[in-house]
Amino acid sequence: MRPSRSPGGRLSPSEGPAGRWPDDHVRDACGVFGLYAPGHEVSRLSYFALYALQHRGQESAGIAAADRGGHIVTRRELGLVSQVFSENDLRTLAGELAIGHVRYSTTGSNAWENSQPVQRSEGLGGSRREVALAHNGNLINALELHEELLERGVTFSSTSDSEIIAAMIATHPAELVEDAIADVLPRLRGAFSIVAMTKDRVVAFRDPHGLRPLAIGALEPVGQDGRDSEPPRYCVASESCAFDIIGARLVRDVQPGELVTLGEDGLQSRIVAGGQRRAFCVFEYIYFARPDSRMNGQALQVARGRMGEILWREAPVQADLVIAVPDSGNPAARGLARAAGLPQDDGFVKNRYVARTFIQPGQELRKHGLRLKFNPLPEVIAGKRLVVVDDSIVRGNTTRQIVQMLRDAGAAEIHMRISAPPIKHPCHYGIDMSTREEMIAHGRSTAEIAAELGCESLHYLSLEGVYEAVGAAAGGRSSHCDACFSGSYPLAGSDGAAGKYSLEEQPSGGDGRRQQAPAPLVRA
Numbered sequence: 001m002r003p004s005r006s007p008g009g010r011l012s013p014s015e016g017p018a019g020r021w022p023d024d025h026v027r028d029a030c031g032v033f034g035l036y037a038p039g040h041e042v043s044r045l046s047y048f049a050l051y052a053l054q055h056r057g058q059e060s061a062g063i064a065a066a067d068r069g070g071h072i073v074t075r076r077e078l079g080l081v082s083q084v085f086s087e088n089d090l091r092t093l094a095g096e097l098a099i100g101h102v103r104y105s106t107t108g109s110n111a112w113e114n115s116q117p118v119q120r121s122e123g124l125g126g127s128r129r130e131v132a133l134a135h136n137g138n139l140i141n142a143l144e145l146h147e148e149l150l151e152r153g154v155t156f157s158s159t160s161d162s163e164i165i166a167a168m169i170a171t172h173p174a175e176l177v178e179d180a181i182a183d184v185l186p187r188l189r190g191a192f193s194i195v196a197m198t199k200d201r202v203v204a205f206r207d208p209h210g211l212r213p214l215a216i217g218a219l220e221p222v223g224q225d226g227r228d229s230e231p232p233r234y235c236v237a238s239e240s241c242a243f244d245i246i247g248a249r250l251v252r253d254v255q256p257g258e259l260v261t262l263g264e265d266g267l268q269s270r271i272v273a274g275g276q277r278r279a280f281c282v283f284e285y286i287y288f289a290r291p292d293s294r295m296n297g298q299a300l301q302v303a304r305g306r307m308g309e310i311l312w313r314e315a316p317v318q319a320d321l322v323i324a325v326p327d328s329g330n331p332a333a334r335g336l337a338r339a340a341g342l343p344q345d346d347g348f349v350k351n352r353y354v355a356r357t358f359i360q361p362g363q364e365l366r367k368h369g370l371r372l373k374f375n376p377l378p379e380v381i382a383g384k385r386l387v388v389v390d391d392s393i394v395r396g397n398t399t400r401q402i403v404q405m406l407r408d409a410g411a412a413e414i415h416m417r418i419s420a421p422p423i424k425h426p427c428h429y430g431i432d433m434s435t436r437e438e439m440i441a442h443g444r445s446t447a448e449i450a451a452e453l454g455c456e457s458l459h460y461l462s463l464e465g466v467y468e469a470v471g472a473a474a475g476g477r478s479s480h481c482d483a484c485f486s487g488s489y490p491l492a493g494s495d496g497a498a499g500k501y502s503l504e505e506q507p508s509g510g511d512g513r514r515q516q517a518p519a520p521l522v523r524a
């Protein structure tokens, strides 16, 4: 069912983020997808790829599509993928190439103007450049670049850092979009995995540190005879689970600093920025990415299972039963139970459809708190010494309620085991976390946190344990970012990076310099 919309097609404020159920997880940043595939239903493939990437962002979704040489048409809206697109939308988005995006806001608020793909048209006549762009990540020099563009007379219709990148590419004088990107990319600082399109090609590029994931897939040929004569067609996505759903095959990851072009000549690649410290987000292995995705050669379900095994090795305890906080704690709980030789069961039933609701629970239901999301099973729990496995704790509100629910259901002892180290520092690279002061692990010892949560014991997986689980082949600590655990930011100047709403707070980003927001269906 679609949420009701105002006449302008936007959700009213009461239907916005306030409608989320309480959740104490870090927020995923965004998911991106793109493909060049004449002869395929590009918007339908994009829809299902975004559907597979929905866990990376639930605030808005969008697809831009074009025929070679035609106009780019974009449809974007607040809401889940299944709420945003109708059959009719997909027909309108016909074409031979397309890009898509699901968003959770990390720069700029959850407003329609900040949904993606961002579309920009610059120049006139033969030198006119039309670009649509989808971005996962966060620039740490967004304010500086924004100021510079405003001084050049460039106007903006959003407060997201993604439009800054789109504007830099669209206004660049280079004839080829690849040359424009090669020149712009070294000026961008921070995390970015980007899929963009012009009227005749899809381009994808990744920051030189490779902070956020981006992978290349190959599509199955279409047609009655397998169409061996059809040239190979490629797609790109944040995670390989997007390839599985559309029958594509994972080819490889886009390398840090690499620019790939998907076009009539198949797949072209060039390295446009290299030689910098790699810093892939280690939290992708722990929580963000879907367990059926593969990253750096790792199947994440397997890596998470190993995290559970190591967690048990680091902190065994006398117990009767292992339960997971569903669903994110499931793979580590299975690994821990395997290593412990303990039985595992479902201690909770999770309402799978509660991720986003547009109705507030109200006073009467609010007192039941997390029961709206998890319902404990007293018949499984009562009288047992439990090992309860979750993947992370941020503020601790959810974990505190979980411990209380288990206690109310008759648990004899509750031993929390977390398959990540304590989160003590904010992320400046595209993941929305609380402030340092809100984080339960900030300034507290593990024993103090256990007392706050009301459990008998608490143990976090060590950082060494995380890297052991991920495997040496992924490159170890020197190839990853673990700043939210260690406070060691891989990019200089990250600690002073501007916050999520920085472009809205900027005086020069006010109404006087902004364009009118375009209508939801943009035909440039």
Ligand code: SF4
Residues within 6 Å of the ligand: 211, 280, 281, 282, 283, 284, 426, 427, 428, 429, 430, 431, 481, 482, 483, 484, 485
């Ligand atoms: Fe990932 Fe944490 Fe680094 Fe952010 S700070 S990129 S969440 S490891």
